[in-house]
Amino acid sequence: MPSDSRALHTGLKAGDDGRSFLSDKSAKVFVAGHGGMLGSAVRRRLSALGFTNIVGRTRAELDLTSQHAVDKFFAAERPRYVILAAGKVGGLHASSAAPADFMTENLRITTNVFAAARRCGTVRRLLYLASSAVYTPDAPQPIPESALLSGPPAPGNEWYAIPKIVGIKMCQAFRAERAMDAIVATPNNLYGPRHPFPSESSHVIPALIRRFHHAKVTGAAEVVVWGSGAPLREFTHVDDVADAVVLLMDRYSGDEHVNVGSGREVTVRELAETVREVVGYEGRVVWDATRPDGVMRRLLDSSKMRALGWQPKVELRDGLQDLYKRYLQSCVTNCKP
Numbered sequence: 001m002p003s004d005s006r007a008l009h010t011g012l013k014a015g016d017d018g019r020s021f022l023s024d025k026s027a028k029v030f031v032a033g034h035g036g037m038l039g040s041a042v043r044r045r046l047s048a049l050g051f052t053n054i055v056g057r058t059r060a061e062l063d064l065t066s067q068h069a070v071d072k073f074f075a076a077e078r079p080r081y082v083i084l085a086a087g088k089v090g091g092l093h094a095s096s097a098a099p100a101d102f103m104t105e106n107l108r109i110t111t112n113v114f115a116a117a118r119r120c121g122t123v124r125r126l127l128y129l130a131s132s133a134v135y136t137p138d139a140p141q142p143i144p145e146s147a148l149l150s151g152p153p154a155p156g157n158e159w160y161a162i163p164k165i166v167g168i169k170m171c172q173a174f175r176a177e178r179a180m181d182a183i184v185a186t187p188n189n190l191y192g193p194r195h196p197f198p199s200e201s202s203h204v205i206p207a208l209i210r211r212f213h214h215a216k217v218t219g220a221a222e223v224v225v226w227g228s229g230a231p232l233r234e235f236t237h238v239d240d241v242a243d244a245v246v247l248l249m250d251r252y253s254g255d256e257h258v259n260v261g262s263g264r265e266v267t268v269r270e271l272a273e274t275v276r277e278v279v280g281y282e283g284r285v286v287w288d289a290t291r292p293d294g295v296m297r298r299l300l301d302s303s304k305m306r307a308l309g310w311q312p313k314v315e316l317r318d319g320l321q322d323l324y325k326r327y328l329q330s331c332v333t334n335c336k337p
């Protein structure tokens, strides 16, 4: 297996013509999932850097689960770079509530985009977004990239994790066949603007912002939070992850996926307290032990990403304050409990 991009798809890897990603700003970049939380952060970052030819499609315009539609799109658009940030995503409860949808949609999106990108023949580099969910709960902490496939993913989360492992392996397979310069970023829990705010299926941060806000405006005496409060999580702001994605597109071409995490852990209890303070809710927090904790700890070893020059900038409290401000702005039209 090649350890770098030498000889990958002759003429189609970043840098062959002396151009790195960041010196190729008029090239067409397809950001799949450009309307999502991470995809929109990547698009904002690329625009700010001066990229002039960013292409995105909503799901209504291009359903990535349809191979025919994806082939047609790639044949017509012929992008030079692809960032695959589309997929079915959700919190702890979401994938166990809809296992078949998580498996089929995420596998289809991955196989369709990889096949079409290869067939169209213009793609110099493709970056796939995996997830820290790929690691087994028994992995050493902080979790190195080498822990991949050292054990099964967390029970209940395999429907999301296994398609993500397939995505990582897909990149390695395409590299092994010298078919495409495909690389992988593996972020931990993300938060930021455009975080979806549905109830049961959302991640913890949007769920808590919404619940504390609703309790504040209705004068409720308590807010119920899931689990014991003891699990540790490493949250990373999407703007920091977007920086990592750009950096990898520019400087990285290797078989191994690259972890992306802020390096700062908090317990769910500390998170709930911070959200309570940011929202300004003065009532009690009650822990619902009938709800799952999920994995007790999942801290990534992101030393490889840092060695490439990445430095996360957004502090959790600042990111939460910004998110709550945006939530209040969106409440003008829609702020259901």
Ligand SMILES: NC(=O)C1=CN([C@@H]2O[C@H](COP(=O)(O)OP(=O)(O)OC[C@H]3O[C@@H](n4cnc5c(N)ncnc54)[C@H](OP(=O)(O)O)[C@@H]3O)[C@@H](O)[C@H]2O)C=CC1
Binding pocket: 032, 033, 034, 035, 036, 037, 038, 039, 058, 059, 060, 062, 063, 064, 065, 084, 085, 086, 087, 088, 089, 105, 109, 129, 130, 131, 132, 186, 187, 188, 189, 190, 191, 194, 195, 196, 203
């Ligand atoms: N959020 C997190 O904590 C983490 C996320 N990741 C990964 O990062 C990536 C981005 O996640 P995030 O931004 O949070 O997710 P979001 O749910 O915010 O965005 C996902 C995007 O994918 C699009 N999409 C989903 N299905 C299809 C489809 N069939 N055809 C076309 N577009 C589709 C959505 O479009 P639409 O809105 O129109 O449905 C949306 O724009 C994902 O691969 C995720 O697994 C990794 C680690 C943590």
Ligand SMILES: C[C@H]1O[C@H](OP(=O)(O)OP(=O)(O)OC[C@H]2O[C@@H](n3cnc4c(=O)[nH]c(N)nc43)[C@H](O)[C@@H]2O)[C@@H](O)[C@@H](O)C1=O
Binding pocket: 090, 091, 092, 093, 095, 131, 132, 133, 157, 160, 187, 188, 189, 190, 200, 201, 202, 203, 204, 205, 207, 208, 225, 226, 227, 231, 233, 268, 291, 292, 293, 294, 295
């Ligand atoms: C990155 C990773 O992210 C996800 O895994 P997760 O970190 O377990 O996800 P979460 O945000 O849902 O929960 C974090 C913690 O928070 C606690 N918690 C408290 N109260 C609420 C609450 O109200 N809602 C939710 N969702 N969680 C709550 C909850 O009990 C847990 O301890 C997966 O989607 C996984 O697939 C993935 O890729």
